[in-house]
Each structure stands twice: as C-alpha cells, then as structure tokens.
Amino acid sequence: MKIFLTGATGFVGSHVARAYAAAGAELRLLTRSTSRLAAIDGLAADVVVGDLRQVESLRTALRGCDALVHVAADYRLWVRDPQEMYASNVDGTRELLKLAREEGVGKVVYTSSVATMGFKADGTIVDEATPVSLDDMIGPYKRSKFMAELEAIKAARAGQHVMILNPTTPIGAGDAKPTPTGRIIVDFLNRNFPAYVETGLNLVDVSEVARMNVVALERGAPGERYILGGENLSLKQILDRMAAMTGLPSPTMKVPHAVALAFAYFDEFFTGKLRGKEPRANVEEVRLSKKTMFASSAKAERELGFRVLPVDAAMRSAIEWFLANGYAPPLANGLR
Numbered sequence: 063m064k065i066f067l068t069g070a071t072g073f074v075g076s077h078v079a080r081a082y083a084a085a086g087a088e089l090r091l092l093t094r095s096t097s098r099l100a101a102i103d104g105l106a107a108d109v110v111v112g113d114l115r116q117v118e119s120l121r122t123a124l125r126g127c128d129a130l131v132h133v134a135a136d137y138r139l140w141v142r143d144p145q146e147m148y149a150s151n152v153d154g155t156r157e158l159l160k161l162a163r164e165e166g167v168g169k170v171v172y173t174s175s176v177a178t179m180g181f182k183a184d185g186t187i188v189d190e191a192t193p194v195s196l197d198d199m200i201g202p203y204k205r206s207k208f209m210a211e212l213e214a215i216k217a218a219r220a221g222q223h224v225m226i227l228n229p230t231t232p233i234g235a236g237d238a239k240p241t242p243t244g245r246i247i248v249d250f251l252n253r254n255f256p257a258y259v260e261t262g263l264n265l266v267d268v269s270e271v272a273r274m275n276v277v278a279l280e281r282g283a284p285g286e287r288y289i290l291g292g293e294n295l296s297l298k299q300i301l302d303r304m305a306a307m308t309g310l311p312s313p314t315m316k317v318p319h320a321v322a323l324a325f326a327y328f329d330e331f332f333t334g335k336l337r338g339k340e341p342r343a344n345v346e347e348v349r350l351s352k353k354t355m356f357a358s359s360a361k362a363e364r365e366l367g368f369r370v371l372p373v374d375a376a377m378r379s380a381i382e383w384f385l386a387n388g389y390a391p392p393l394a395n396g397l398r
Contacts, residue, residue: 063086063087063088063128063129064087064088064089064090064126064127064128064129065082065087065088065089065090065127065128065129065130065131066090066092066123066124066127066129066130066131066167067079067082067089067090067091067092067131067133068092068114068130068131068132068133068134068158069092069132069133069134069135069173070089070091070092070093070101070102070107070133071091071093071094071097071098071099071101071102072101072133072134072137072239073101073232073236073237073238073239073240073241073244073268074133074173074229074232074268074271074272075101075133075134076101076102076236077234077236077268077269077271077272078131078133078173078271078272078275079091079102079105079107080105080272081269081272081273081275081276082131082275082276083105083106083107085276087276089105089106089107089108090107090108090110090123090127091105091107091108091109091110092110092112092120092123092134093109093110093111093112094111094112094113095111095113098238100238101236101238110123114134114149114150114153114154114155114157114158115149115150115153115154117154117157117158117160117161118157118161120158120161121161121164121165124161124162124165124167125165126165127165127167128167128168128169129167129168129169129170129171129279130158130159130162130167130169130170130171131170131171131173131275131279132155132158132159132170132171132172132173133173133275134150134154135150135151135173135175135207135210136150136151136203136206137203137241137242138203138242141202141203144202144206147202147203147206148202148206148209150206151203151206151207151209151210152206152209152210152213155172155210155213155214156210156213159172159213159214159217159222159224160217162222163217163222168223169223169224169225169279170214170217170222170223170224170225171224171225171227171275171278171279171282172211172214172224172225172226172227173227173229173275174207174210174211174214174226174227174228174287175204175207175228175229176228176229176230176231176264176289176291176355176357177199177203177204177207177208177355178194178199178204178207178208178211178228179192179194179228179289179355179357180192180193180194180195180198181198181353181354181355181356182353182354183353183354184354185262185354185356186354186356187294187356187357187358188356188357188358189289189357189358189360189361190228190286190287190288190289190361194208196208196209200353211226211287214226215285215287218284218285219285222284223284224284224285225278225279225282225283225284225285225286225288226285226286226287226288227271227274227275227278227282227287227288227290228287228288228289228290229266229271229290229291230263230264230265230266230289230290230291230292230355230357231243231263231264231265231266231355232265232266232267232268232271233247233265233266233267233268233373233376233377233380234267234268234269234376234379234380234383235268235379235380235382235383236268236383237380237383237384238387240384240389243263243265244380244384246297246300247304247377247380247381247384248384248389248390250301250304250308250310251304251308251310251381251384251385251389251390251391252389252390252391253310255301255313256313256315257313257315257316257317258297258298258301258313258315258316258317259297259316259317260296260297260298260316261296261297261353261354261355262294262295262296262297262354262355262356263294263295263297263300263355264291264292264293264294264295264355264356264357265292265293265295265300265373265376265377266290266291266292266371266373266376267292267371267373267375267376268376269376270290270292270368270369270371271290274288274290274362274366274368277366277367277368278366281365281366281367282365282366283365286365288359288361288362288365288366288368289357289358289359289361289362290359290362290368291357291358291359291370292359292370292371292372292373292376293370293372293373294356294357295373298312298316300377301313303373303374303377304377304381306398307374307377307378307381307397307398308381308393308397308398309393309394309395309398310393378397381397382397
C-alpha cells in the first residue's frame with residue numbers, strides 16, 4: 063500500500079511514519095523546505111518538498127497513492143499572525159482532501175486533536191458525543207483545528223472515506239520542537255517550573271497514537287471521530303511523577319488563574335509584541351488551563367482495539383530523550 067503522509071518530520075508524524083514503515087507500507091512523505099529531516103532519518107521513503115498553503119503543487123505526489131494520512135498541523139499556542147495558522151490547518155486540510163478526491167485516493171486518516179472536544183471546568187470526562195461548538199474553542203489553534211475537523215466531517219458526509227483521530231496529549235521520545243506539552247517536561251528538567259495552576263490533562267503514549275493510525279486505515283469508519291487517550295492527570299500529579307523519576311523537586315506553590323492570566327497578558331505584550339519573541343506564558347494557554355481536559359477513549363477501545371496505557375513508560379522515554387539530546391543538564395543521580 064502506498065501512503066502519502068504529511069507531518070512526518072514532526073513529533074507525532076515521525077512516529078506515524080515509522081509505524082507505517084514497520085507495517086510494510088510504501089511511504090511518500092511531505093516535508094517543507096525548512097524542515098529538519100532528523101526525525102525520518104533512515105526511513106525508506108520518497109520525500110516530497112511542499113507546503114499545505116500551496117496544495118495544488120502536491121497533485122503529482124498524491125497521484126497513485128492508496129491512502130492519505132494527514133498529520134501535519136501548525137501546533138502553537140502563541141502566534142503573531144493567526145491567519146498563518148488558519149491557512150495551514152483549515153485551508154490546507156480542506157484543499158488536501160479535495161485533491162485526494164480528485165486523484166482517486168481511496169482512504170484518508172486525518173489526525174485532529176482532542177482540543178476540538180467540549181471540555182468543562184468541573185473535571186467532567188468528555189467523549190466524542192459531548193456537545194461542542196466553535197464558540198467553545200479558545201484561541202486560534204483550537205479554533206483552526208475545530209474548523210479543519212468540520213471540513214473532514216463534511217467530506218466524509220459527501221462520500222469520501224475519511225476517518226478522524228483525536229489524540230489527547232502525546233508524550234514520548236523525539237519531541238524535538240518541542241510541543242507545548244514537551245516544553246512542560248523541558249521546563250521541569252531545567253528547574254523552570256516554580257509554581258503550577260490547577261488544571262488537568264490526558265496524557266497518551268505517542269507510540270500507541272502511531273499504531274492507531276495504521277489500524278484506523280483498516281478498521282476506522284468514515285466520518286467517525288476517535289479519541290486516543292491515556293491517563294487523566296492533574297498538572298500537579300504530572301509534576302509529582304516527574305519528580306519521582308528524576309529526583310528533582312516538584313513545585314508546591316499553586317498560582318490562582320487570575321494571577322497567571324495577568325502575567326500572561328504582560329508577557330505577551332512585553333515579549334511578544336514589543337520584542338517579537340515567543341512569550342514564556344501566553345494568554346491562550348492560561349485560559350485553556352481553566353478547563354480540565356479529561357477524556358474517555360472507550361469508543362476507540364471498542365471499535366479500533368485501542369489500548370489505554372499507563373503513561374509512566376512514555377514519560378520516562380520523553381525525559382531520557384530530552385536529557386540525551388541536551389535539552390536539560392544531566393541528572394545528578396540519573397533516572398530512578
């Protein structure tokens with residue numbers, strides 16, 4: 063089977079590429095001219111240089127493929143120009159699906175995000191059926207992913223074989239950028255996490271997300287969304303687990319959301335607008351933290367054979383990778 067895969071140089075996408083390679087697929091990988099290729103080093107694949115903002119140029123590369131696996135996304139919680147994010151995430155997804163239809167690509171697996179779900183502030187565990195609308199989306203990243211997912215659903219309803227995966231918060235080795243979640247781990251390892259806010263996340267092993275991309279191609283139902291999650295944990299629980307593994311102290315000071323939000327507004331103005339650099343704290347991230355992002359993967363377990371794994375192994379793998387690649391200084395006594 064010949065697979066056209068977007069996002070292969072990214073964290074999740076590189077794991078997906080290796081999962082398909084292990085399954086014997088013939089890979090054609092979309093990269094950008096500025097992409098670092100270390101994540102796909104050693105993979106037997108055709109590499110195509112292109113951009114989701116210029117989808118028509120990908121027509122020849124997509125031609126003859128059996129499936130499109132669309133993982134690429136602009137994943138940032140702060141961006142100077144939100145239109146760049148909408149162009150990649152929304153317009154790029156819509157036009158890529160259209161191109162796949164025109165070129166007769168049989169199946170599509172679209173990696174969306176759990177960010178499109180209807181999370182609450184009271185810790186309610188949500189699933190694919192929890193009511194949600196665009197008005198519930200905070201910030202350009204969540205809004206753009208929600209709108210892109212609507213494009214995928216629209217295509218499926220029109221008859222295209224499109225399946226949608228909604229990973230929660232993937233962690234594991236190889237988060238080179240790093241993602242906002244990986245930055246939590248890096249900041250902790252560098253002792254830059256003096257306090258925390260009351261929030262919750264669902265952490266999932268990135269290798270299981272990658273496995274599901276392969277499985278979904280065979281077992282996923284068109285138009286269906288599948289949450290791929292792991293453990294529901296508070297931020298404090300996550301920090302405590304990393305402390306137990308590393309021997310580093312876990313922060314004990316809890317900051318009220320109002321204080322964190324005030325600092326984020328200041329940092330976005332001073333660091334973002336005046337200096338043109340990414341702020342350490344951003345308003346969208348703090349606003350998101352008021353909602354507890356706890357989710358259920360029961361549907362994916364039932365229909366795809368998804369496995370909800372303890373997150374400790376993936377967390378340890380992520381810590382080991384960050385330390386081995388110089389993101390933080392070595393631990394005095396190694397990992398426990």
